Amino acid sequence: MLNIAVLGCGRIGRMHAENIAKHPRANLAGVFDVYEPAAIEIAAKLGVTRFETAQALFASIRVDAVLIATSTPTHADYIEQAVAAKKPMLCEKPIDLSLDRVDACAKAISGTDVPIMLGFVRRFDPGHRAVRKAIAAGKIGNLHQVTITSRDPGLAPEAYIAESGGIFRDMTIHDFDMARFILGEEVTDVTAVGSRLVAPDLMTKYDDYDTVVVTMVTASGKQAVITNSRRATYGYDQRVEALGDLGMAVSENRRIDNMTLHTETFTAQGAPLQNFFIDRYAEAFAAEINSFVDAVEKGEAPEVGFDDGRKALLLAEAALRSLAERRTVNVSEVG
Amino acid sequence: MLNIAVLGCGRIGRMHAENIAKHPRANLAGVFDVYEPAAIEIAAKLGVTRFETAQALFASIRVDAVLIATSTPTHADYIEQAVAAKKPMLCEKPIDLSLDRVDACAKAISGTDVPIMLGFVRRFDPGHRAVRKAIAAGKIGNLHQVTITSRDPGLAPEAYIAESGGIFRDMTIHDFDMARFILGEEVTDVTAVGSRLVAPDLMTKYDDYDTVVVTMVTASGKQAVITNSRRATYGYDQRVEALGDLGMAVSENRRIDNMTLHTETFTAQGAPLQNFFIDRYAEAFAAEINSFVDAVEKGEAPEVGFDDGRKALLLAEAALRSLAERRTVNVSEVG
Amino acid sequence: MLNIAVLGCGRIGRMHAENIAKHPRANLAGVFDVYEPAAIEIAAKLGVTRFETAQALFASIRVDAVLIATSTPTHADYIEQAVAAKKPMLCEKPIDLSLDRVDACAKAISGTDVPIMLGFVRRFDPGHRAVRKAIAAGKIGNLHQVTITSRDPGLAPEAYIAESGGIFRDMTIHDFDMARFILGEEVTDVTAVGSRLVAPDLMTKYDDYDTVVVTMVTASGKQAVITNSRRATYGYDQRVEALGDLGMAVSENRRIDNMTLHTETFTAQGAPLQNFFIDRYAEAFAAEINSFVDAVEKGEAPEVGFDDGRKALLLAEAALRSLAERRTVNVSEVG
């Protein structure tokens, strides 16, 4: 059994804690949150230790590994502390909003053999993953074109937008990682356009965009397109489509339930899509924990590493520059 | 080129005439209708002869074959006349509402080698046909259970109901033929239940039913279930499903268009189903003509024959008796 | 918090235990199984008490309510013991395979106000439930015809079949309850046919059937059809369809994942259906616990009661007689 402690008892941290508790080869070794009531509640419900400080958690011999689900600005620090404490870690994305901080963190931990897994959870979605597997199995032949549709059900509050780092670093970052995951090779060229349609004033205030299209090309000419919007009233729109010279694989959306209604004016009306990531990626979050436990148990490199986090951020930087300069940007220009 | 004349210039007759005119190996040799204006209009539009009498049509040397799309009570007579005139024929279903008249007709034409094709058009629907082909190709293994959903978009007018012969002879007759087509072997046992839910008073008046379920079993134990209703507000519901020991084949419904709508309260809302048989089975009607032309050209027996018409009627008789006597009826009891 | 203890630590019991542990308003108060290793394992993993006897469990003051997930022949006894101990209970279906034993149990507990909930879990499936809600909300108008497709992914082992009580009492029982749930009124007439197609020798040996169709009618003429098979290679086929005079509501199947594949020879190929009830009804099992906790907390009658268990069994008895006597059976004839 792998004893995993969780830092951060917000909505995501709590879900991770429950998934760890349920996992057949893991135990929840305790929780920590700077906001004590959150940690107290979850510790009581799940019958585990509450650590009073992150330091105590990292120092505990009853903790084999850690899951970092705290606020973004703390990620890089906790990664460094977990490495120092030799605790394998699964850290929520992003490493940091600043490429400089990411590079500093990389330098600080360089040479470590402590496993670091980054929480690009969508890689573990059964549908998206099945697309990747279909490609790997040759089911669609040589990959030509990837289309990623990724739209939030609604605009986040202003406080969130203000701290988000902008749509490319906050939202598209998942799709940049998904593009890399599906393409199976590195992106060289990035072209982006952005509009302010959902909340024009707010976007102008923060020099941000709510509706974007990003086109990427790899050295061999494979293409990937991401369409993002901060507003999809019908639910959390999460689709991945891969075209190859032998066929196409598509990861389709998921609805709240599987009932359809048929009347005089319409047929097959279904429920809205699952509303947001906690529901939509519930299976993926559980599979992510499983992958982490597997990697640590087997002493293998985690499936998604520190460098994947950095590369997704690089693509965000390239998209920002492309949009600003109205031109295709080579990724080597940004880092 | 096969020169085919059409008897009956109502909605179905007109459609058949257009399909014959378009067919690459057939010509429309003329039309006839007891109601002259209908025949005059279609003859003018399609630039063909109008025959003043059915006799003239049957006698014409410019007519190689005939299509009978007149009212039901005339079918058996015209079949006999076409046989006498040695004109291969495609006759709309049913042969007659009376089993006695059907048997008399069979006797009258017995021994003839004039090709007689019966218009069970659904056998030519690409989807239903693909189910049959999948079974024949072994794609679902040994057939176990067939489910036929068949619902009219709305109740026909009282005048139609009054003359229809009842739901089993009028509406289920198509599904009885479909069951035989998909099962690939003869039905031995029939069990039926019927309700008056759509138009209780009207159904009581004509001792008819608007909502029925018919269960059939073959000698080898294969099962088929038909669910009929005279009212499906969402359109003409026409589905066929076949379960075998290796899988299932399903012929799905068809919509007016392929647009789906997704909003805050629903996803994937589609248009209603194609509303009735002229639209729903448009491709099937054209394929039926093609099958008839093929059979006549090649001197082969048509795909659907006189006996298929009789057997479907037998199942209707068995269903009527089952419903009346609240018991499973062996088909041999009725004919 | 409601402290619930679980009797039975097999696959279903374990799942229930995990769902209780996760529930925000319930605690897992301990487990019991006559097979000690199963109870020991789950008690250790979930950090709870293992009761050495059912008696100890029923007697414990730390147990507010019980969940009975033991083998079928013990259900009625445990129900009686739970009533005696005044512990509200959620009992897995069926109450018993014998109508006599069910009636004896009913007599033994008659007059009790201890809440008894029966585990007809499908009522809590989001899709099936949405069909019921759509009907209740008038979305499809007056209900006319219900179609329940219910097929197991594969034949159970002979040992299971031998003890099952036959397909109607073991498998169709769920569909009988679903028919009652969707119809919203009692069934009066039952007609059934049965075949031996999946495993003819085995079925003959146990005088059982593997492929059945059951048609039911209510006093007002509403119809319900159940098609069952012990073998659906494509997965656990679980669909419910309700036709009303204003439209149709359908609870569709669920697949293992949402990936579709498109190649030169086909499009939209999806994964097999979720394979069996633990996966297919995962959300339903969790919702069932929630409904039970709600009912006990609020002091309300559980949504599915003892009498629902008895009535489903009555329909099974009627189906058996119908099949044997080749006739429609009125439910009053069997109990």
Added chain:
Amino acid sequence: MLNIAVLGCGRIGRMHAENIAKHPRANLAGVFDVYEPAAIEIAAKLGVTRFETAQALFASIRVDAVLIATSTPTHADYIEQAVAAKKPMLCEKPIDLSLDRVDACAKAISGTDVPIMLGFVRRFDPGHRAVRKAIAAGKIGNLHQVTITSRDPGLAPEAYIAESGGIFRDMTIHDFDMARFILGEEVTDVTAVGSRLVAPDLMTKYDDYDTVVVTMVTASGKQAVITNSRRATYGYDQRVEALGDLGMAVSENRRIDNMTLHTETFTAQGAPLQNFFIDRYAEAFAAEINSFVDAVEKGEAPEVGFDDGRKALLLAEAALRSLAERRTVNVSEVG
């Protein structure tokens, strides 16, 4: 009745001729083709006049209007001749591959009131059109993002590619028009990327691309993305998706038939998509004729005019320049 003559008796011309013959308010007034056998065959089959020259056709008083379905390089000339002869015309796209020739033609016919309709047939597809109607009816609110997936089932022969004018002018041209149709306002910015993945050598030889992504933005910030490929093994992939602030409308693909297959390894496997435009847009071609007849009868401007043909070509020019210069191009730069 509107008497329409058809120039060009190839596959498209023949289909148009049959649609005219079937139309209730149109007559086929004759056909012409420089390749006489084609014209002879179709004239015989449909029982109409064959014109020996285009001049004779344009001069005939029995011809009220013309349909131009000849090879692309003749379009502009025939448009000018039809205008001179005062015959309303429906001309297949494109007007010409050269923007200069298009502009010369525009000048030559400037000021004419002879109706000119351009054959952007996809605007008449029931699904695509329903998307436009849903937008116009406010069903999805303010339009934000349009996604057009448009892929040919397979690479055209080299001879075709050599004369095609390149993918943007030949294939994407339809999607440029569709983008304008759906967006409902003019595109200002065009960004394109192109790859050679399907047939790298052939594409290099003709300085062409087989896999492209084009992103467009309007003055108000609305976005449209086109993904094109010359190779979609699963059939002719033709989808249009529109996201607005109240929802999404999608025009889905169409299959050869509606049968689905379900086995141990997969579910819901459907037939390939309709293979190419003659089948996929069969209803659209018929509706296009109807729209033309309507416009001429009512003396109204046709739904798709000469200027729509020119504007789609402009977008193709902008895409070419964007790809060459690796930057976003403003449409005003190219014309």
